Amino acid sequence: MRVATGYGYGYGSYTPTNELTFKNNTYDLALKLYLSGADAKVRPFIGGGAAYSVGYVNVDQQQVNAYGNYYGYGTNNTDYALKQYQGMGQLGLDLRVASNISIGAAYKYYMPLSSSESEDGIPYGYFYATPYNQLDASKQALRGSIKDSNVSVIQVQAAITF
Numbered sequence: 049m050r051v052a053t054g055y056g057y058g059y060g061s062y063t064p065t066n067e068l069t070f071k072n073n074t075y076d077l078a079l080k081l082y083l084s085g086a087d088a089k090v091r092p093f094i095g096g097g098a099a100y101s102v103g104y105v106n107v108d109q110q111q112v113n114a115y116g117n118y119y120g121y122g123t124n125n126t127d128y129a130l131k132q133y134q135g136m137g138q139l140g141l142d143l144r145v146a147s148n149i150s151i152g153a154a155y156k157y158y159m160p161l162s163s164s165e166s167e168d169g170i171p172y173g174y175f176y177a178t179p180y181n182q183l184d185a186s187k188q189a190l191r192g193s194i195k196d197s198n199v200s201v202i203q204v205q206a207a208i209t210f
Contacts, residue, residue, distance in 0.1 A: 080094075101130075103132075137157045138154050
C-alpha cells in the first residue's frame with residue numbers, strides 16, 4: 049500500500065517524496081467446510097479462522113536526514129510497525145485435477161481483533177503539515193485508519209492430499 053502524505057521539502061541534492069510504503073505479512077490458520085462430497089470434481093467451500101499480521105513502514109533514512117536538517121531535530125527514527133490478531137472468513141472453489149491434486153481460488157476477509165503499533169516510528173514530516181502548524185489531524189488519522197482497516201485478499205492455491 050502506498051500512501052501520499054502531503055508535500056516534501058528539498059534539502060541539498062535530495063528531495064523527499066513524502067510517500068509511505070506499508071508492507072504487510074499475514075499468517076493464517078483456517079478450516080474449510082466443503083459444500084460437496086469428497087468425490088466431486090468441483091468443491092465449493094466456506095471457512096474461517098484466525099490470523100496474525102505484521103506490517104511495517106521502513107523509514108527512508110535519507111528523507112529523515114533531510115527533514116532533520118530542514119526542521120532542526122534529531123534523526124534517530126525507527127521503522128513504524130503494526131502487529132494485529134485478526135479473525136478471518138473465506139469462501140472459494142477447489143477443482144480436482146487428479147485423485148490427490150487440486151487447484152482453486154479463495155476470497156479471504158481479515159478483520160482486526162486487536163492491534164498494537166509503534167509510537168515513535170514515523171518521522172515528524174510525515175504527519176505534520178509544516179514545522180509551524182500543529183499536528184495535522186488528517187495525516188495523523190492515517191495511522192489509525194491503517195490499524196483499524198479490514199483487508200480483502202484473493203488467493204490462488206494448489207493442494208496435494210495424502
